[in-house]
Amino acid sequence: MERRWEEEQNDIGGEDPEEEDDVDWRMPSALGSPSIKAPSMLIQPSSSIAHRSETCLQSKLGHSRTIVHIDLDCFYAQVEMLRNPTLRDKPLGIQQKNIVVTTNYVARARGVSKLSYIKEALIKCPDLVLVSGEDLTNYRETSTKVTELLEQFCPLVERLGFDENFMDVTKLVESRLTSTDSKKLVHIGHSYESDAQIATQCQCGCRDRLTMGSHIAKEMRDTLKSKLGLTSCAGVATNKLLAKLVGAHHKPNDQTVLFSEWTDSFMQTFTKLRQIPGIGHSSGKKLKGMGIQNLEELRPTPVSTLADQFGKQQAETMLRLAHGVDDTPVVSKGPPQSLSDEDSFKKVGTLPAAKEMMTGLIKNLIKRLRSDGRIPYTMRLTVRKYVPGSWHRESRQTGISPNLFQKHDDASLLEQLLEVAVGLLQKLIDTNRPFHLTLINICFTNLRSKVTKGAIDSFFSKPAVKPKGLVTLQSQGMCDGKTGEMEVHSSKDDSIANELGDLPAANTEVVDKMHFGTVSGHKPREEERYVIKHKQKQPSSSGSVASFRTSVNVTGKVEAEGSKSFFKKLGSSPSNKSKSLSCRGELGTARKPESVATGLREQSSWTVDTARDAPEGEFDEDNSLLLEEAIRSSQNVALKQPSKRTLEESSSHDTTECSVDDSLAKRLKNDSDHETKPTTIKQNMEEIEIPPDIDRSVFNVLPSNMKEELIADWEREKRRREDECLLASSSQNLPKNKKSSSSAKKKQLPAVRNTITKYFKH
DNA sequence: TGGGGTCCT
């Protein structure tokens, strides 16, 4: 739950209003709260921020974004109090092993702080009610519901742990401001230092945006309370760091907005290194080793001084954070990248005991995987060996056969996974000799969706290029259709790779999707729509296998096939209907693991082998055929044009798209302005326009009613996209250079096939 | 000193 074990010991003295989250609300005027400082002290003489003029420390986004951070109050305790309301008026602590990981506010009022030992907590509060919080199931499920509710407001929701979410509400704010008289607008909740004097208000329009942001934050919090019964805190600011920091100012169950002109004085209220999220234990120690004890000393430090120890990029990041500058985008991560379960204990010293532990963990994980719907391709075992004074962990991982999960015999699945786990354990310790473990963790990663009937859709696409490295290719889905993706890895083909020199490094591509956001209590408005940027984590492409990804639209079956909880439909909101679903396989090189029975091998990802002579039983036959067919028959795909800029530099505004056809490479290279001409074909005595990424030969053999349906789709989509372009280009408040650099790349919109897949529904 | 997660190297 809570971070920072160390500084209770390390940071002696130096009272900190943010340190204990119960201080502020119980004793608002206590302990150096910023509000008791004289306003004059808070006004930044321009000279004092002179060191920030190092250009790398300045925000490239200015105040263009509006970010909301929502933090659930004492989350685990709230969940337990919902389950058992009689706990509400009792001092409650959530126990994990011999630690109280969080407490309700009654307990905090009695002096029980978070992350204290059970013993100490009971001394302070003998009637403390302890509830075990070792099983995270309820917390995880509630946490997912929270994120899903927030996704109804805006598509850009980023989770941080189980109890925090960031939202980029820039677009929502923008659309609301166009229909609101901003002169009458007053912020909701607190604002940082709003009643103090400050020379000039920022004139960029951020005040109105942040004010509107505070209204949205309030609606979000009200929704969490009414739908889930959860109270929360919110912070509203122009970046994630500031939103998070300012939200902690009024706790619990309240919210705070930071208007931009207060940023510097606000940041000055933070003095300790560890108060800045992003400066962790290790960096803190390193800095102190360099003689930099606190933020006041850090802020004026030249980048070059830090770069020696941290590298240039980390040095710049740290300094920016220290100044309250944070251009990192809010990134919706979608369903989790890994599922793990662990237990710690006094001692596990025999193989049977270890097996029993691991069996329990794997059983739980199988349940979670089944409910998630995806299949893991990698298993990792982590152990903590008993070494007094050390909490070091070691891990080993291996690929596992996806076939194990394709069938539904969980007993044999458990058996086989246990075998794999034992194999990994034996790499970590000699199980024939006495050992002493104090923790076992099992983690499934490399989660991929099962291939579904949706893959059929990719029959319409033909790959024109096989870029080197990983490129995300995806079409756009409309709000009334489920969207999924199938990833197909092709064998390496360098013919065009050189011309794709400015493709991103693997793992950094960004996928755009269209979302139509609604706000509860408001009827959906045409303007309230967004382009969502989804950063998709790719598995490292192994060996000589390059890969690309095509997009498929999947019908309602999406929910059944992947990551169920995150794709769950909430009410009738359209905003979370278009979620991505990844299926991945690799084609080409006929590599396969040696150890099939246990799936034990060193490779971290599996190769789906589609060679005709591949041994049977290696992998799901249907899937591979589907994949192979998809590869062969797809040709043109929509491509998210990667940006040379780093992710940090890119904002949520400047998404660029282009469709890939035969001239892809040329266009990437030349950045030329020509549009892909829709292909015209002769059908039923009339000229039909079909999108450039549609395989004409496939289209031709479709039944005529399906053809008509598709044509109607394309027409609709064309019109919609024209609107979209207008909206997007007319409403950006980005720095000029930014905007032009993004519009220099072609707005080429890929075709959308949104209703066709209904033909493949069961 | 929990039981989770993320990303980067």
Next chain:
DNA sequence: AGGACCC
């Protein structure tokens, strides 16, 4: 595989 970071 480990290490940093977050909760």
